[in-house]
Amino acid sequence: MADVTEIFSAPLTFNWTLSYRCNFVCEHCYSRDEECPELETQDIKRIVDVLVEQQVPFINFGGGEPLIRKDLYEVAEYATKRGLNVSMNTNGWLLDDAAAQRLKDAGFKSVGISIDSSEASLHDAFRNMPGSYEKAVRGLDALRKVGLKSTMSSVISRINYQAYRELLDLARKHGVDQLYLHNFKCSGRGLKNREELDLSPEEWQAFYIEALTVKRQTDDLKISFDDPVIASLPEYQEKTMVKGSSCGKLSLHLRPNGDITPCGFIPVVVGNILTEDFETIWFDSPVLKAMRAKEATGKCSGCSAFDDCQGGCTARAFATTGDFNQPDPHCWK
Amino acid sequence: MNKPLRNPEIVWRVEKRRQAEVLKALEAGQDVDDSGTVILLQSGMMHQLNLVGGLIWQQCDGEQTLAAIAGGLAKEFSVEQTDVESDVAEFVNDLTMRGWLING
Numbered sequence: 001m002a003d004v005t006e007i008f009s010a011p012l013t014f015n016w017t018l019s020y021r022c023n024f025v026c027e028h029c030y031s032r033d034e035e036c037p038e039l040e041t042q043d044i045k046r047i048v049d050v051l052v053e054q055q056v057p058f059i060n061f062g063g064g065e066p067l068i069r070k071d072l073y074e075v076a077e078y079a080t081k082r083g084l085n086v087s088m089n090t091n092g093w094l095l096d097d098a099a100a101q102r103l104k105d106a107g108f109k110s111v112g113i114s115i116d117s118s119e120a121s122l123h124d125a126f127r128n129m130p131g132s133y134e135k136a137v138r139g140l141d142a143l144r145k146v147g148l149k150s151t152m153s154s155v156i157s158r159i160n161y162q163a164y165r166e167l168l169d170l171a172r173k174h175g176v177d178q179l180y181l182h183n184f185k186c187s188g189r190g191l192k193n194r195e196e197l198d199l200s201p202e203e204w205q206a207f208y209i210e211a212l213t214v215k216r217q218t219d220d221l222k223i224s225f226d227d228p229v230i231a232s233l234p235e236y237q238e239k240t241m242v243k244g245s246s247c248g249k250l251s252l253h254l255r256p257n258g259d260i261t262p263c264g265f266i267p268v269v270v271g272n273i274l275t276e277d278f279e280t281i282w283f284d285s286p287v288l289k290a291m292r293a294k295e296a297t298g299k300c301s302g303c304s305a306f307d308d309c310q311g312g313c314t315a316r317a318f319a320t321t322g323d324f325n326q327p328d329p330h331c332w333k
Numbered sequence: 334m335n336k337p338l339r340n341p342e343i344v345w346r347v348e349k350r351r352q353a354e355v356l357k358a359l360e361a362g363q364d365v366d367d368s369g370t371v372i373l374l375q376s377g378m379m380h381q382l383n384l385v386g387g388l389i390w391q392q393c394d395g396e397q398t399l400a401a402i403a404g405g406l407a408k409e410f411s412v413e414q415t416d417v418e419s420d421v422a423e424f425v426n427d428l429t430m431r432g433w434l435i436n437g
């Protein structure tokens with residue numbers, strides 16, 4: 001596909017941060033220093049109306065901790081009734097049986113819980129929250145009880161990259177539908193704690209080669225990686241809708257005040273959904289255009305993988321160099 | 334009489350700007366058979382339907398018979414219904430085999 005906007009008149013997904021507030025302070029979190037005014041419920045519903053008008057099919061609430069907003073259920077129900085497919089990611093702390101039932105009643109299609117290690121003490125230490133592992137697992141069980149599809153998100157880092165198979169087992173044990181092994185982002189606390197947490201490019205390569213093989217051999221659990229840098233591996237055979245990062249192409253991110261950024265990890269505002277015309281942003285934003293047409297720079301120029309990999313994760317390149325076009329710092333080539 | 338219905342598991346949308354461009358190209362006499370105007374999303378995969386396929390797809394609401402769909406399409410393109418009936422049937426049959434339509 002030459003440029004996604006030749007076909008797509010809007011992204012398929014909006015990742016939506018209703019609030020940056022959170023009851024946790026995780027070691028890798030990108031958003032702990034973010035401050036942004038939040039909208040009233042009626043303005044949030046106005047955003048839903050814009051998304052419906054633009055035919056955006058999916059929204060995923062993240063943040064911040066979505067369950068901190070008391071109107072989450074009301075907003076989700078409104079969006080669901082208007083035909084949107086709603087999901088969210090939570091740390092699970094507030095997800096008891098009653099909350100699970102309310103999420104189900106509000107029409108959520110699936111709910112993702114972050115679990116970084118199958119060892120409770122490691123997870124709790126990483127999340128700086130004693131008891132968080134137990135509550136996260138309880139959350140998965142609560143979702144299962146009410147019949148709401150659950151997913152599990154684990155950010156791969158030094159604390160878990162050698163023990164990710166145990167995360168698969170944990171997911172199986174608690175009836176998880178899909179496990180996301182997220183790539184480590186160098187934003188916010190992730191950048192500050194990068195030395196302790198991030199793997200070296202060679203370690204990433206070894207991890208992905210093995211994990212892709214495990215994925216191929218696994219048929220009782222869906223495993224997903226969202227890291228564009230793996231497209232350079234011969235083990236990677238998936239057909240994806242777009243090459244490279246999907247941000248700005250298949251998805252966009254909403255900040256709590258309605259500002260749009262390409263993704264949660266790229267703090268560049270391209271417009272505001274409540275005060276500006278969405279189509280102008282989507283079709284004409286110079287930032288989005290630049291992300292959709294990256295130029296091979298540095299070691300990417302001349303790299304045979306560039307067509308598939310597009311320089312890897314744009315957010316990571318931008319966070320570490322300030323330039324979208326630089327090679328992903330995780331690249332092992 | 335069969336009344337085909339879109340599989341509710343499939344998320345889809347008409348790409349309006351694209352559709353308008355394809356219609357313009359068609360009027361200008363260009364071949365638009367390979368130009369997608371409707372996208373279908375199913376378990377992480379995307380499929381595209383061309384102008385005619387997309388128009389048929391939009392009519393598959395479980396209320397209309399194949400004949401009615403063919404009739405609507407014939408009117409849209411100012412041709413005889415009998416000229417499009419077999420194409421509509423073939424298309425609906427194909428999508429039914431793929432599981433995208435029910436009761437085709």
Ligand code: SF4
Nearest residue numbers: 022024026029064091
């Ligand atoms: S990673 Fe999630 S749970 Fe942890 S501090 Fe950030 S927003 Fe809160």
Ligand code: SF4
Nearest residue numbers: 300303306309311331
């Ligand atoms: S050098 Fe650039 S294009 Fe090649 S694999 Fe690395 S990031 Fe991708």
